[in-house]
Amino acid sequence: MARNRLTNRPLEPESEFIVKIQDINDNEPRFPDGPYHASVPEMSKVGTSVIQLTATDADDPTYGNSARVVYSILEGQPYFSVDAKSGMIRVSLADMDRETRENYTVVIMAKDMGGQLGGLSGTTTVNITLSDVNDNPPIFDQRLYQMSVPESAPVGSVVGRIWAKDRDIGVNAEMKYCIIDGDGRDIFDISTDPTNLFGIIVVKKPLNFEKKPSYTLKVEGANTHLDPAFRQRGPFKDVTIVHVSVEDVDEPPLFDLSAYYVELPEDAEIGTLVKTLSARDPDAANNTVRYSIERSSDPEKYFYIEITSGSLMTLRSLDREEIGWHNITVLAMEMNNPTQITSVSVAVKVMDVNDNPPLLTDFLEAYVCEKAKAGQAVTAVDPDEPLGGQHFYYSLAPEAANNPNFTLRDNQDNTAWILTRRDGWSQQDQTLFHLPIFISDGEQPVQTSTSTMTIRVCSCDQEGNAMLCHPEAYSLPASLSRGALIAILACILVLLVMILLMLSLRNHRKKPYLCDEEENVHENIVRYDDEGGGEEDTEAFDIAAMWNPREAHHHLGKMRQDMLPEIESLSRYVPQASVMGGGGDSNVHGYVLAKLLEADMDPCAPPYDSLQTYAYEGEGSVAESLSSLQSGTSNTDHEYDYLNEWGPRFKKLAEMYGVLETNNPPLW
Structure with a gap:
């Protein structure tokens, strides 16, 4: 668009121009996904x-x-x-x-x-x-493998490993091995390890060096996967030879049987040959074998085996009724190697012999009514086992064959009936009958026994039930009432109480009197003539007599041996005349000596002491002085008040009547 610069108005309508950029080769090719x-x-x-x-x-x-x-x-x-x-x-x-x-x-x-x-x-x-493609056959790295295995190797043990190498990888290198020939193809087996590369030879059957010491195996290894492009070439495989040597091992003895079974009659004599066991050393050395019985299998020692021959014999009498089977374990051990031991089981069945008489099943006792007949079935049992089943025969014993009161009828079914032969039974005539019954079995040798049936005469009701039989010596009268029984028991109880009271009073009267509060304080006054070795020379009073004065009564009339020296020493002071015959001081003197002698002769008189003297302590005493009367230096816990009180009085009395002189050692 063109505009006036001063007025900013369009000078002409808008015009459109198209500018096209021409491409040049300024970009190189690129690979976006490389490398x-x-x-x-x-x-x-x-x-x-x-x-x-x-x-x-x-x-x-x-x-x-x-x-x-x-x-x-x-x-x-x-x-x-x-x-x-x-x-x-x-x-x-x-x-x-x-x-x-x-x-x-x-x-x-x-x-x-x-x-x-x-x-x-x-x-x-x-x-x-x-x-990879399977274009390479497997090749064993050895053309001959040498392996060895001990003959004791169990089934499944690994003998060795072989490998047919394959240059391929993955599934193209996986192998399958098999034994295609050789004398050991039935003894050994081969399998592939989890990687499917190696062949593992294992024991298939037990080995025996003595029978065959070596085996030869022809083993083939082949690929399990065949590439279609090379199928026309056939399977890729290779063959090798494996030689297996069996090593000799010291084996335990071997019994000729894995187990033994013997039947033996129960009446076999001691020393009867049960069975001769045979075990041998399977090794080439053929060591000597020794036999024994495992004690735990025959704790009662019913059997014995000869150590060298293996002859199993009876050592005790057998009894089928006690033990019907004996399971014995016999051990065989090599003499040169005691660690090589083999065991075998010997089952001994004790065969039955008719050696037990038939016995009646229970205690036989029956009754007969005074005005009725009575009978009872008798049964027997025999611990033997006859082949044809048990059958018993009943009859009266020969001494009762002509019994006028009863007869026996055999029912031929192992039972018998006892029947009365007369009527008119009475308790006043006879209340008790004994009937011997003879029983035998039907086996050879025939066994018999005799049992006695006790038959009572009883008073019965109309239905034949016993109501009152003659009382035995040990039974109470049937008419004794409950009140009478209570009265008898009460009288017995009163008598027992009275007897106990009398015994208690008697013991109380015989109890000795002691002035001291401690009744059991007794003392031995011991004489030391020549101590020598110390206290071993002392003769003390029996301490049992102190604690139980009643035992001393058994020794009445016997002089106390520990007092004999004192009695002899005092006897020279006793006058020849009667102790009580004279007067004055002699009477008192004799009276004191008589009382002293009487006290010495009486073992029950308190305080149960022995009065002895000592003149010379002797040498060798560790305690220096063993006198128990040293009140000033003694550290004992006992109290000797009664000695301190009566000792001086007795001394003064003895000096007064010439029993001892004042310059003599004191009696205590």
């Missing part, structure tokens, strides 16, 4: 497509050749090529092997202007990997 990664199977044919590349150019494709791109390969020849127009990369070399080279780098250039001079260009990189 690229691609893969192609190995051994691919020439011309096999790998990947297609597309480059973009920002220039105007409608104007000239600025946007026309041409592709070319700068790096990667002669393995790969690129289509100049489409940008498709293809295989240009046949039989490329992944196992030889797996990765390739290809550089592709895109140039505009149709590839002419002056055009712009751009490049990208393509990483190409050859993928």
Whole structure:
């Protein structure tokens, strides 16, 4: 638009101009997704497509050749090529092997202007990997494998591992192994490990070095996956030889049987041969075997086995009725190696012998009414087991065959009836009858027994039920009332109470009187003539007599041995005349000595002491002086008040009547 500059008014109508920008080649081709990664199977044919590349150019494709791109390969020849127009990369070399080279780098250039001079260009990189195909057969790394296994290896033990190597990878390298031949194909087995690469040989059956020390296996390894492109070649596989050596092991003894079963009659004598067991050392050394019985399996020691021969014998009498089966464990041990021990079970069934007489099932007792007949079924039991079943025969004992009162009828069904042979029974005539019954079984040898049935005569009601039978010596009269029983018990109770009171009063009267408050304080006044070794030479009074004065009564009339020296020492002062015959001082003198002698002879007189003298303490006494009368220096807890009170009086009395002189050692 044109306007007046002064007035700003349009000078003419608006005019439109179109400006077109002409493109020039100022943008190079670009690969927006580069760099690229691609893969192609190995051994691919020439011309096999790998990947297609597309480059973009920002220039105007409608104007000239600025946007026309041409592709070319700068790096990667002669393995790969690129289509100049489409940008498709293809295989240009046949039989490329992944196992030889797996990765390739290809550089592709895109140039505009149709590839002419002056055009712009751009490049990208393509990483190409050859993928694996199963084009290689497996090959064992050894043509002969040497392996060993101990003969003690259990079933399932691993013997060794083999590997058929395959240059392929992944599923193309997975293997399957099998034993196709050899003398050990039944003894060993082979499997593939979890990676499906290795073959593991294991023990299939127990081994025995002594029977066969070595085995040979022919093992085949084959691929499990076959590539369709190489199917015409057939399966890829390889074969190898495995030699397995069995190592000798010191094995425990081996019994000829895994278990033994023996039947033995229960009347077998002690020392009867039950069974001869045989065990041998399976090793080539063939060591000597020794036999024994496991004590826990035969705690009662019914059996014994000879240590060298293996002869199992009875050691005690058997009884099927007590123990019907004996399960014994016999041990076999190598003499040169006690750690090698084998055990075997011996089941001994004790067979029944008719050695038990039939016995009546319970205590036989029946009754007969005074005015009625009575009978009772008798049954028996036999602990033996006869083959044809138990059958018993009943009859009266020979001494009762002509019994006028009763008879027996065998019911032939293991029961019998006792029947009366007469009427008119009376308790006044006879109240008790004893009927011996003879019973036998039907087996050989026949066993018999005799039992006695007790039959009472009773008063019965109209229905035949016993009401009153003759009382036994131990039974109470039937007519005794409850009040009479209570009266009898009350009288017995009163008598018991009276007896207890009398015993209590008697004991109270016999209780000795002691002036001291402590009734159990007693003292031994001990004489020390020549102590020598200390207190070992003292003769003390029996302490039991002090605590239980009643026991001393058993010794009445016997002189106390600990007082004999004192009695002899005092006897020289006793006058020859009667003690009470004279008068004056002699009467008192004799009276005192008589009382002293009487007290010494009476073991129950308080305070139950022994009066002895001492003249010389002796040497060797640790306590220096053992006198218990040192009241000034003694630290004992006992109280000796009664000695302090009566001692001086007795001393003065003794000096007065010439029993001892004042310059003599005191009696206490």
